[in-house]
Structure formats: structure tokens, C-alpha cells
Amino acid sequence: MQEEKHIASLDGLRGMAAAAVVFSHLYQIFPSLAPFMITGVGGRAVAIFFALSGFLMAYLYGDRPISRKAVADFLVSRFSRIYPVYLVAVLAVAALSSIPGFDFINPIHGGKEILRHVVLLGSNGVLWSVPPEIQFYLLFPVIWLFLSDMRRYQAIGVMLAAYLAVDALVGFPGPGIMLVSKLAFFLFGAAVGRLQPLLSDHLQNTATGVMALTLPFFILISNHLFPNADNAWGLAPAFAGALAVLLVAQEHRISAAVFAVAPMRFLGKISFSLYLFHVPVMFLMGNALSSTLPLYIVVPAALVAALLIAWISYECIETPARRALVSRWHQTLTSSA
DSSP states (O other): OOOOOOOHHHHHHHHHHHHHHHHHTHHHHOGGGGGGOOTTHHHHHHHHHHHHHHHHHHHHHTTSOOOHHHHHHHHHHHHHHHHHHHHHHHHHHHHHHTSTTOOOSSOOOHHHHHHHHHTTOOOOGGGGGHHHHHHHHHHHHHHHHHHHOTTTTHHHHHHHHHHHHHHHHHOOOOSSSOGGGTHHHHHHHHHHHHHHHHHGGGOOSHHHHHHHHHHHHHHHHHHHHOTTTOOTTSHHHHHHHHHHHHHHHTOOHHHHHHHTSHHHHHHHHTHHHHHHHHHHHHHHHHHHHTTTSOHHHHHHHHHHHHHHHHHHHIIIIIHHHHHHHHHHHHHHHHHHO
């Protein structure tokens, strides 16, 4: 089995997508910025996230032997990466929503709504994107089985292709938390993730570098440029998102000069916490400072605070929780052996 290398430029791509989501929500906290917004940026950024997730799952696991233990290790690893910090974000939003007169945007009110989000059935604000991500993790072992022996498990490949064919003909609804409407993004991402080792030697040219640098940005603004061309969750943006991930993954010097630099990689590292907490943090900063300071000071201060809280969350919640849960899982396996 070929050892997969870490692809630094994908960290930067993830960071760019997280920054785009933050930008797309500025007007919700600072309404006077609405005329400067680019429509559709947030949805396209999440679409890139989904394609990137599919790519990494296939790239990292598709060539590994599959077994019950390997699948269990995968599910524990992914759950421990996502759920603990997600749960903290849910409880933080619920707490802010319970403050009388605070009027927190995208609130979670009442025990029923809190429970829905805790069990990954909620759709408040940015939290809507976590359930389909988790659902894809649950489906991925089936895809992994197909990737492990495409001839033996060709029926799985046929079913996945049939899903894409039906989606292309009739389309599936975009909004919502169910995987069926987002699966194409993960599948296209997984397809190019599996192709990455085969194509990497053939895509080291200037055209690849230029396209890797420009395509992700074009995808982000495409819905603004062509608002009637397609909805954010059709097959066309799914294909475009996967292609962008594949091109950036080649790490050509042109695109790597942007995506693989330290600040972009740092954004990628803290991207999930930034994604989850930027709205509450910026909302608090806006409420605390807007009455006394001009907007050109409040907005940068809110962005810096969001980055700081995301970094603290990554270091104090994401990383320790992941290590603790994975360690606990390994201890359980050792004690039961």
C-alpha cells in the first residue's frame, strides 16, 4: 500500500472555505455591510467542504484493507473529531438564546430544539451541515468496501452511479440536513480522492497551477455571477467542487504559493471551530462594541476575536477531546482482547 502524504494545500483550501463562510455571515451581525456581500458564497464554501471531506476519506482510507476493526476505528476517529466541539457549540448557542432580550440570531429555544441538535437532527444556523457530514461517515464504510475490491463489490458502484443518474435527471432538494441532497458532493470528492495517486504525475503543469488557484475562487462567486444558472446543490457545483479539490491537491507551485502558506494552513487547522463559533463570537462583539466604536474598528475586532476563540477551541476542546476519546477506544479494545 502506498503511504499517502499530507497535502498541505488542502489545509489552505479548507481555511479559504471557512473564511468565505465567515464573510457570508457578516451582514447578519452588521446589517450595514449587506451591500458589500457576494451572494451564494457561504453555500458554495460548504459545498467545497463536503467535496473535500469525500476526497480525504477516499484518499486516506480507500487503499487500506477494510475490516470490522478498521471501520470501527474510522468511525470513532471521525466522531471524536466532529461531535465534542459540535456539542459545545450547540450548548453555547442554546445558552445565548436563553438570555432575555438578547435576540441572538439563529436561536435554539427549548428542550426539544436542544435535543434535536444534540442527536444531530437540528438545522440551526451553520449547525445544519454537521448532520449530513456524520451521515456520510456512516455511509463511507460501504464506499470503502467498494473501493477495496471494485470487481467483487461492483453492485455498490452501480447503485452509487444510479443515484447520480437519478439526481442528474430529477434533482434532489438542496435545503435540509439529510445526506441524500448532498451526497453527490461527497461522491465526486471521493472519486477524485481515489484517483489522486493515479493522476498526480500527470497534472504537474502550469495549467493545473493556474486552474487550482482560480477555480476555487470562481466557485465561491459563481452563484453571484450567474444566479439563475444552477442551484447551489446541483450536480454541476458538486463536480466543480471536486475538480477544485483535485487540482489544489496537486500542490503546484503556483497554487501552493497561496494555499500552502502558513496563515492559510492555520486557518485550515482551526476551520471547524471557526465555522462553529464565528457567529456567536461576532454577535457578542457587535453587541458589546457597536454603540461606542465605529464599524471599521468593530468588524476587524470581531474577526480577530472569532479567530482567537476558534484557536482556543481547537487547542482546548477539539484536540483534547479527540485524543481522549480515541485513547479510551483503544484502551477498551486492549482490555477486551
